[in-house]
Structures are given as C-alpha cells and as structure tokens.
Amino acid sequence: MNDFTNCPQLYKYRAVDLLPEPPSIDAERGKLIHSVLEDLFELPAGSRTFESALELLPTKWREQLEGKPELAALVLDDKEWFDRAQALLTNYFSLERPSTFESTYRELHLERDISEEIYLHGYVDRLDVAPTGEVRIVDYKTGKSPKPGWEEKALFQLRVYALLYWQNEGVLPKLLQLIYLGDSRVVKSEPTEAQLKSTEKILRNIGDEILTALETNHFPTKKSRLCDWCFFKAICPAHN
Ligand code: SF4
Incomplete structure (x- = not known):
C-alpha cells in the first residue's frame, strides 16, 4: 500500500510483475537487528542484557548468510558491519531495559x-x-x-x-x-x-x-525524490 501511494508504477514492478531486486545492505542490517531483538525476549528476563544481545549477533548473522549466501558480497568489512550493528544495539539499550518487562x-x-x-x-x-x-x-x-x-x-x-x-x-x-x-x-x-x-x-x-x-492495467508513474533510490529507474518510462 505504501508503494502504491508513493508510485503506482513502482507497485506494479514489485507486486504485480514480481521483478527481482538486489538485496539492500540497510534492509539486511535491519533484519539482523530485528532477529537479535526477537530472540533476546526468548531469554529469561534477567538474561536480557546488552552482552547477551551482542552474543546473539554473530549467530543470527550466520543464519542470515546461510539463507542468502549472496549477502556475503555486500559486506566488505566484517568489523565495520558488526561495529554498526553493535552501535544500534547500544542505542536500543539506551531506550529500553528489556529485563524489566515481559513481551507477549x-x-x-x-x-x-x-x-x-x-x-x-x-x-x-x-x-x-x-x-x-x-x-x-x-x-x-x-x-x-x-x-x-x-x-x-x-x-x-x-x-x-x-x-x-x-x-x-x-x-x-x-x-x-x-x-x-x-x-x-x-x-x-x-x-x-x-x-x-x-x-x-x-x-x-x-x-x-x-x-x-x-x-x-493503468499504473501511472509518480516522479519524486524516491526515484533516486528506485532500482527500476533504468526501465521506468518516466525516466526513459
Ligand atoms: S523511478 Fe520513480 S517514477 Fe519510476 S517506478 Fe521508480 S519511483 Fe516510480
């Protein structure tokens, strides 16, 4: 629905034509952090610490790579990748204390x-x-x-x-x-x-x-700043 509101043609490429898109490094980083936080709440309250979250990082990343081996080519510097992930988890723990409540x-x-x-x-x-x-x-x-x-x-x-x-x-x-x-x-x-x-x-x-x-079968194009990030720009009629 978001895609359609932003640009009906983009919606068509993604949801109707089902054209493949390369993985995005930001989206994959997001998935990694989400899966760490998901698993963190499986631990007993007292174990939901920053250190536990950090311990989960490499395991969850390995699982992600097993499911999508092409991701390995996106991460050129392992240290930088994990440092960035660690910084996001640091920010999470500055906002919430997961050991103090239960998530349903x-x-x-x-x-x-x-x-x-x-x-x-x-x-x-x-x-x-x-x-x-x-x-x-x-x-x-x-x-x-x-x-x-x-x-x-x-x-x-x-x-x-x-x-x-x-x-x-x-x-x-x-x-x-x-x-x-x-x-x-x-x-x-x-x-x-x-x-x-x-x-x-x-x-x-x-x-x-x-x-x-x-x-x-009418999906008009809608040009905006989003076009600069749109993978389909090269084939989009609005730009060709
Ligand atoms: S390049 Fe812009 S106008 Fe074309 S499909 Fe993508 S978002 Fe829509």
Missing part, C-alpha cells in the same frame, strides 16, 4: 479481510500486553527518526496494526511506539477510535485504487 508477542501476524476483495495482513515487531490488560504495539526502525512534522506518516503503519488488533480482539491498543535506533529516538502515540476508523477509510480507498489499477 514478537513478529505477531495480524490479518483480516477488510472487504470482500481486500485482504490485509502484517507482522508486528512486538506487542506487549500489560498485567492490567493495556496493549502496546512496538516497531523497531534501524534508520533515523522522521523530521518534525513527518511523524504522522510514520505512525500510519502502526495504526494499521492497531486497527487489525482492535477489530480482531476487541481491544483498542493504548500505545503505539516507533523505536528509532539510528538516532535513539522514540515516537509515541495513543491511538483513538476516531483515528483508527479514519485509518480504515484510507486503507479502503487505497485498496479500491489498487483494484481499479489492476482492472484497467
């Missing part, structure tokens, strides 16, 4: 048919249910936090998760939390029923636009 779910799969033709699903990095029943949805980002004024756009993803959880479980999450490890900043928001209803309306509208694009 990691990589929780949420799904729902939001209409007869639109199925929506996603994986939540972490969802914590407090002993009092309050729900917190957490997403880790290994990049830097958005500039002032752009937080709302970033929170949209978490509002979608909150909407799915609310509709499936009947519990309105109390807190949404984006943890930016790139610059040690947390963006928080308390979702309201009105916000989540408006999120649902936006999702339905985007879903309907995607269905129309599929029916008419």
Whole structure:
C-alpha cells in the first residue's frame, strides 16, 4: 500500500510483475537487528542484557548468510558491519531495559479481510500486553527518526496494526511506539477510535485504487525524490 501511494508504477514492478531486486545492505542490517531483538525476549528476563544481545549477533548473522549466501558480497568489512550493528544495539539499550518487562508477542501476524476483495495482513515487531490488560504495539526502525512534522506518516503503519488488533480482539491498543535506533529516538502515540476508523477509510480507498489499477492495467508513474533510490529507474518510462 505504501508503494502504491508513493508510485503506482513502482507497485506494479514489485507486486504485480514480481521483478527481482538486489538485496539492500540497510534492509539486511535491519533484519539482523530485528532477529537479535526477537530472540533476546526468548531469554529469561534477567538474561536480557546488552552482552547477551551482542552474543546473539554473530549467530543470527550466520543464519542470515546461510539463507542468502549472496549477502556475503555486500559486506566488505566484517568489523565495520558488526561495529554498526553493535552501535544500534547500544542505542536500543539506551531506550529500553528489556529485563524489566515481559513481551507477549514478537513478529505477531495480524490479518483480516477488510472487504470482500481486500485482504490485509502484517507482522508486528512486538506487542506487549500489560498485567492490567493495556496493549502496546512496538516497531523497531534501524534508520533515523522522521523530521518534525513527518511523524504522522510514520505512525500510519502502526495504526494499521492497531486497527487489525482492535477489530480482531476487541481491544483498542493504548500505545503505539516507533523505536528509532539510528538516532535513539522514540515516537509515541495513543491511538483513538476516531483515528483508527479514519485509518480504515484510507486503507479502503487505497485498496479500491489498487483494484481499479489492476482492472484497467493503468499504473501511472509518480516522479519524486524516491526515484533516486528506485532500482527500476533504468526501465521506468518516466525516466526513459
Ligand atoms: S523511478 Fe520513480 S517514477 Fe519510476 S517506478 Fe521508480 S519511483 Fe516510480
């Protein structure tokens, strides 16, 4: 949905034509940190220390390489790679103390048919249910936090998760939390029923636009600064 909003043609390349893209070093670093933090919460509370997280790093990276051996060519300097990962984990421990609370779910799969033709699903990095029943949805980002004024756009993803959880479980999450490890900043928001209803309306509208694009096979290009990072620029009609 994000791709379609940014550029319908990009959505077509990725979701309809299923064109392959080379792995991105930043995305792979993100996956590594996510898997370390996921496993960290499998340990008993007292063992969820910075040192344990560091110990998990090489094991998780080995597993990632086994699944995608071509990644080895992306990492030219092992020390630099692990130093950067360590710095992100250092930032994580400056923001949270995982030994002081229990996390209920990691990589929780949420799904729902939001209409007869639109199925929506996603994986939540972490969802914590407090002993009092309050729900917190957490997403880790290994990049830097958005500039002032752009937080709302970033929170949209978490509002979608909150909407799915609310509709499936009947519990309105109390807190949404984006943890930016790139610059040690947390963006928080308390979702309201009105916000989540408006999120649902936006999702339905985007879903309907995607269905129309599929029916008419019309996926217009939308030039923006994102084009400079788009792998498909070389074949995109807007640039050729
Ligand atoms: S290069 Fe730009 S316009 Fe073309 S598909 Fe990519 S994002 Fe869209």
